[in-house]
Amino acid sequence: MALAALSLFTGVSNLTPRAVFTDPEATRLLLISRVPRTLAALLAGCALAVSGQIMQMLARNRFVEPMTAGAGQSAALGVLLATILLPGEPIWAKMGLAAGAALAGSAGLMALIRPLPPTQPLLVPLVALVYGGMIGAAVTFVAYQGDLLQYVEVWLTGELSGVLKGRYELLWLAGATAAATWVIADRVTLLALGDAAARGLGLNVTVVTAAGLAAISLSTALVVVTLGAIPFVGLVVPNLVARHTGDNLRAALPLTALTGAALVLAADIAARVIRQPFEIPVAAITGILGSMPFLLLLYRGRARV
Numbered sequence: 001m002a003l004a005a006l007s008l009f010t011g012v013s014n015l016t017p018r019a020v021f022t023d024p025e026a027t028r029l030l031l032i033s034r035v036p037r038t039l040a041a042l043l044a045g046c047a048l049a050v051s052g053q054i055m056q057m058l059a060r061n062r063f064v065e066p067m068t069a070g071a072g073q074s075a076a077l078g079v080l081l082a083t084i085l086l087p088g089e090p091i092w093a094k095m096g097l098a099a100g101a102a103l104a105g106s107a108g109l110m111a112l113i114r115p116l117p118p119t120q121p122l123l124v125p126l127v128a129l130v131y132g133g134m135i136g137a138a139v140t141f142v143a144y145q146g147d148l149l150q151y152v153e154v155w156l157t158g159e160l161s162g163v164l165k166g167r168y169e170l171l172w173l174a175g176a177t178a179a180a181t182w183v184i185a186d187r188v189t190l191l192a193l194g195d196a197a198a199r200g201l202g203l204n205v206t207v208v209t210a211a212g213l214a215a216i217s218l219s220t221a222l223v224v225v226t227l228g229a230i231p232f233v234g235l236v237v238p239n240l241v242a243r244h245t246g247d248n249l250r251a252a253l254p255l256t257a258l259t260g261a262a263l264v265l266a267a268d269i270a271a272r273v274i275r276q277p278f279e280i281p282v283a284a285i286t287g288i289l290g291s292m293p294f295l296l297l298l299y300r301g302r303a304r305v
Helices: 002-008 017-022 024-059 071-085 091-113 123-145 149-156 170-191 195-200 205-226 233-245 249-273 282-304
Strands: none
Touching (some): 002 024, 024 170, 071 123, 123 149, 170 205
């Protein structure tokens, strides 16, 4: 709540609580720019953090997250193909293609990592990073062929400076998707025990896995379409929350959503303040903040092995 209040009154244009009630232009600025931007940061952080936690449970590995493990790159590839092949289609059609591509990318990752030996936990993040890099290379190749390299670089860099009223509403669907995962939280927790154990407890592994992948894909695609790629939120937040809640996903998801929302909102506020009146992309802030914990997690994982 404190970060949200601070976000409403942080920016190049001077805005005070008093001016909101006395100046019509200040009220207009608040409603058209500051409130949508704050809500976009909260919804994106919530969706990315929850998607990361669901993916980690499905993969049975704490070192993966959708935005760097193929789902984000696949969503970008889907939107790029929609831009080239269906330039006149509405945004919901591009979002649908992006979600389908993200679903295919997530399913491909699961197929790759399931045969890996559980005694080598570091193989999963390494395979995920290579897999995401390969799809990212495909995005670059397609963009090069269509003379869209600069467009892709600008568009995929996650930032919130362009968020206005009417340009962020798709993120409400991402937030709703993240909230819906709470319904299957206990079943996803059982999946972490392994397919054989989950089936022995009466779980339909195929249906639950498909539901989890669908939630991951839709949330990731909506964030990529609306704001661009924001890395490491789905990696760092679930690991921090898991230290307090363990593997009880139903108990962890609300705290994960709240922490993810706070992280992205804090990063966005920092992005506005560090080089004012210019802005740093929020993806750069989360990349810096997220890379160090990621390396720490890898190092500690190696020490345990």
